[in-house]
Amino acid sequence: MARRLILDVDTGTDDAVAILHAALHPELELAGVTTVNGNVGLAHTTDNTLRVLDLIGRSDVGVHPGLAHPIARRGFPGQKHYERDTDRDMHGTSLPLPEARSKARDSTAVEFLLETLRSATSRLTLVPVGPLSNIATVLAIDPSVVEAVDELVVMGGAHAYGNVTASAEFNVWADPEAAAMVFSAGFERLTLVPLDATHQALVTRRDCEAMAALGTPAGRAAADLITRRIDAYSAGHGISATDAAPVHDAVCTAYLVRPEIITTRHLHVTVDTSSSLTVGRTVMDTRPNAVGEPNAHVAFSADPAILVETLTTTFA
Template sequence: MGKKKVILDVDTGTDDAVAILCAAASEAFDLIGVTVTCGNLPLANTVENTLRVLALSGGDIPVYAGCSLPMVRTLMPGRAHDVRLQTVSTIVDGEQISIHEPSFPLPPSPYAVRKAHACSFLVDTLRNAGEKITIIGVAPLTNIAVALRMDPSIASNIEEIVIMGGSVSSGNRTPTAEANFYDDPEAAQIVLKSGCPVRIFTLEATERVPCDHEDADGFRSLGTPAGTFVGNLIDRFIHRCTQLNICDNGQVTIHDAITVCGVIDPTIVTSLEAAACDVNLGGWADGALIADRRSFASRDSSVRIVYDIDKERCVNIMKACLSEL
């Protein structure tokens, strides 16, 4: 069986970095491109972080800069008024502390971003694909949604869109919404309604694989540059999230890497259900994933939701990938 052709869409902060390394190292993937959007950080930062992480992986994988804003969210400045937003940045002893590092402590990349826009790359690549391509979206889904709007016919050449996003119980960016869906709800709705097979790794699923300082030590013990980088990355992530009061018992979740591992080996998923889904647009529940799980609701949806993951097997996949870099 040949390698799975994959495009990875990122907004490179902490967990995206680990996802990129796993995707670049996996023997299961032919990673044909990485598209970048805003989200965790502004586009200039997410692009630079992406280039630096890929340089660490040792591969000249094409990187395409995409959308610097969500599709429509910022057109209505009052849209977030009175929404209880997660604290993502604060000042501690005169130091700016944010969830994601604006710049990774890695050397500048010898590679440059490609000239084509990420959305154009997606459209052109999918139009001309000789075989179906899997898209893994671990960022706000702006790039993917815009590409689907530019040419809806590209959906026929998509094997699956695998998403890190959404939550059917409680959110993180708001009480009801996960960050990627909250940052561009319209894009998420477009992707869910595209007709493509969609698999969603929800907060419920990824939070089943928390990481602590002991896990960071485990990555460093691999003895590879990538393992050391990820171990240190997790330690710093725990520190920042503790300062922001969003760390649960000294544990953090590297959501995006878990999602990539679920494509490398789908058997790590221990609970998966099809459901008719929508994304709420506006109001207190802006960006919330709505999954109709009622007994009489349709189960022939193209959207499947992941609820649970085997932590040990998932971490072993990460270690196997990082041991190669």
């Protein structure tokens, strides 16, 4: 039986690869996609999502636009770590895919999530891979919906080092109050996939060449999008490896079908929402005598071979 999930995305290049994987893998049933402001503005995250689904003939999957700003702030709490549409921008404003033919659904992300979770006869998996604004808003309206979720799989956070600041990863930093609310909501199982793991699951140019050689729309698109990421990381010296890049969000969808891709520790995680130096930092208590009940299974490693294998097999 396929695992039923909802993706919550701020679609840039890595979200797009995750959508391709979730929409095409035979063991996953993509019940809907909700969009949020993040890598680009809401109009573009929504349009980019529609482009991805149209490309692979999955316009039957509903796309529901969500929050256009953080839940407690107007604008981000600082400067972004690259300039838009430069050689260091791994996303761009619009994805280099054919223009969308389909339209977003009339119901908003929050309306769709509330209705789906409240009416669910079996539990769903939520996979938010952008800022957590939509999920936090749903929880503010009806905290009981956590009972309809078998697992929340979050791409976000960092322990060793951030990407938008020395302390913070972008998704959490972009709406730290939302992240703090989600981590304290009491989900039965919350799996957190931070930069510590995703920066180990690198995809190489050679891997991209193999995906392109599949000749499928998904294979060619993934190859182009990941190659853009490799070029941007190389230009910005974002990782020490050459001719490779992380595809953060795709690690989360890969985990759904290949849980052995990551190794986790059960820890107490909180989010800094106040310090000017460390706002958005995911504070993971790794001490042997840690204080606080563990609330997240945190991935500290990820296997690149498993990621590439499931992407390539699915896109074939």
